[in-house]
Amino acid sequence: xxxxHTRSAPPxxxxxxxxxxxxxxxxxxxxxxAAALLWPRGGTPQTDGGTDVPRYxxxxxxxxxxxxxxQPSSPEGTPRxxxxxxxxxxxxxxxxxAAGQQVRTPIPDGPGAPRVxxxxxxxxxxxxxxxxxxxxxWNIAEHQRGTPLLWLAVIFAAAIVAFGRWRxxxxxxxxxxxxxxxxxxxxxxxxxxxxxxxxxxxxxxLIMFVVLYLTHGxxxxxxxxxxxxxxxxxxxxxxxxxxxxxxxLTGFGSEDATTLSMFQADVDLHxxxxxxxxxxxxxxxxxxxxxxxxxxxxxAHANPGLTRLQLYRAATRVGRxxxxxxxxxxxxxxxxxxxxxxxxxxxxxxxxxxxxTSEFLAQEIVRSAxxxxxxxxxxxxxxxxxxxVTAAGRADATPPADAAxxxxxxxxxxxxxxxxxxxxxxxxxxxxxxxxPPSTAIDGWPESNRSTETAW
Numbered sequence: 001x002x003x004x005h006t007r008s009a010p011p012x013x014x015x016x017x018x019x020x021x022x023x024x025x026x027x028x029x030x031x032x033x034a035a036a037l038l039w040p041r042g043g044t045p046q047t048d049g050g051t052d053v054p055r056y057x058x059x060x061x062x063x064x065x066x067x068x069x070x071q072p073s074s075p076e077g078t079p080r081x082x083x084x085x086x087x088x089x090x091x092x093x094x095x096x097x098a099a100g101q102q103v104r105t106p107i108p109d110g111p112g113a114p115r116v117x118x119x120x121x122x123x124x125x126x127x128x129x130x131x132x133x134x135x136x137x138w139n140i141a142e143h144q145r146g147t148p149l150l151w152l153a154v155i156f157a158a159a160i161v162a163f164g165r166w167r168x169x170x171x172x173x174x175x176x177x178x179x180x181x182x183x184x185x186x187x188x189x190x191x192x193x194x195x196x197x198x199x200x201x202x203x204x205x206l207i208m209f210v211v212l213y214l215t216h217g218x219x220x221x222x223x224x225x226x227x228x229x230x231x232x233x234x235x236x237x238x239x240x241x242x243x244x245x246x247x248x249l250t251g252f253g254s255e256d257a258t259t260l261s262m263f264q265a266d267v268d269l270h271x272x273x274x275x276x277x278x279x280x281x282x283x284x285x286x287x288x289x290x291x292x293x294x295x296x297x298x299x300a301h302a303n304p305g306l307t308r309l310q311l312y313r314a315a316t317r318v319g320r321x322x323x324x325x326x327x328x329x330x331x332x333x334x335x336x337x338x339x340x341x342x343x344x345x346x347x348x349x350x351x352x353x354x355x356x357t358s359e360f361l362a363q364e365i366v367r368s369a370x371x372x373x374x375x376x377x378x379x380x381x382x383x384x385x386x387x388x389v390t391a392a393g394r395a396d397a398t399p400p401a402d403a404a405x406x407x408x409x410x411x412x413x414x415x416x417x418x419x420x421x422x423x424x425x426x427x428x429x430x431x432x433x434x435x436x437p438p439s440t441a442i443d444g445w446p447e448s449n450r451s452t453e454t455a456w
Contacts, residue, residue, distance in 0.1 A: 016392050020223040027230065028209050034202045035185060040192040054096065057144060058124045060116050061102065062090035085109070089116055089140065091124060098126075103138040114143050121147075167215070174211035181207050182279075190275065193266050200275030201237055204282045205230060212286060221293045224389055228289040228382025233278060236285075236374030240277045243366045249273060253363035273363065281371045284326060288375055289382040292319050296386035308391040312383055319379035327372050334368050 065087035087107045093099055103124070108114050116122060121144040129135040160168040186203035190196045208229050216222045251257055251269030260267060295315045299306060306314070335342060341364075345355055355361060 013392070016220055016389055019392075020220055020389070024223050024226060027205075027227075031202060031205045031209060034198075035206055038189050038194055038199055038202055039185060040188040040194070053125045053127065055141065056096040056098070056124045056126070057094040058091040058103075058122050058140075059094060060089055060118055060120045060122060061092050063107070063116065063118060064088050064090075065107065091122060091138070091140070093124065105138045105140050108140050114140060116140060116143075170215045174215045177210045177214065178207050181210070186275075186279070190267065190272065191264065196268055196271030196275040197237065197241070197278075200278045201233065204233055204278050208233070208282060208286060212290070216290060220389055221297050221386070222290075224386045225286065225289040225293045225382060227385055228292070228378055229282075229285050231381050232285050232289070232374050232378035233282065235377050236281050236370060237274065237278050239373050240274045240366070240370045243370050244270065244273060247362055247366060249359065249363055249366060251363075253360040277367055277370055280367065281374050284330065284371065284375060285378055288319070288322060288326065288378045291322060292379060292382040293386045295319075296383060296390050300390045308387045311387040311390060315383045315386070316379060319383060323375055323379060326375055330371050330375075331368050334364050338364055 065085050068086035085107050086109070089105050089107055091103055091105060093101050093103060105124070108116065114122070123141045123144060125139050125141045127137045127139065129137075157172055160172055162168070164171060181203055185206070186199055189199045189203075208226060212222055212226050212229070216225070249270065251271075251273040252261070253273075257269050257272070260272075261269060292315055295318045296311050299311055299314050341360060345361065348355055356365070
């Protein structure tokens, strides 16, 4: 069974393996059964998102700019719309019924409009006049991003495999499994009206089982990380429920949530907020639990004389350093994802107390705080489990008491005697006076006051 990312450890004793099997296997079976019960039946219900506008691929062949017409005067402070370049763009349609034709569209204008040039690959939409179905207008919606994203994915996968080799390939398989579970179970089940909190807990547990065992192998160390991650996930869900209830969060703290409520009114946005906290915490939790389990294993290999309490204390010191950096990682990750929101807050004229307690910002504070508390709990939980399992395995592997009284094996005794014997001068070397070695107490063993290499 593997002990870390670089080498294999001796297999765990049978008693430890049996204990982990009777603990982990029922949890895995319960997770699979819960996923089967919560699995959406009949697919995700279709939302009324309006008619689907046809979209076609095209290539820009010509751009003609011209002066923009004067804009009518508007009151001071009104946002300016349509202040960009004016003109027309000729685009060759690459697919669809009009493939091969040249169409003319206005230069995209307005906030977030794409900037196009000759040779750019774009997405076209065809808008038909309801009063005259024979008349249609073409507009550029956005750039085609399929090819750059594909190359980025290839470089990403190649770098992981080149550095991690087989383990990197397993990590990519785990990543694919995570997305598969999210897209085939978690999102459809929530969209079908299932409890977002329950679906998120079951989905996160399923992802955890698949990814950890696929990436790190089936071992006692991985099983300890699985148990620590599962316990921390449950605690994170409880803390998130208490925190959101105490702060009276409704889940309507973002524009995306409000838009979702317009198309799918039966989705529980408060539960969706809890689900996001749990799934968002999983990625950092498994990193912490795997690290703590590996740390205990390595400490036990480096110094087999450490007691269970000493293993726990030493590994916990490593966990403190890890958590100190991970807390900053969580806060910066949420801040990076919410930069437009934070920038908007800087222009808000309300007092800072009202800003911090508003729905959209309080939601991010609760996310960060609850995720951090779950991480902090994961360190002692996983470290304690790993210390118990490692110490139990070492106790089962303890040699008999009379092993210390056995005489050294011949090759070891001969090697020690050779190291302890005086060096013989060669004929071409000047004669040197050497102190004869002290007598040995036992055949081949030096006296107690003489230094020897413990590696022997």
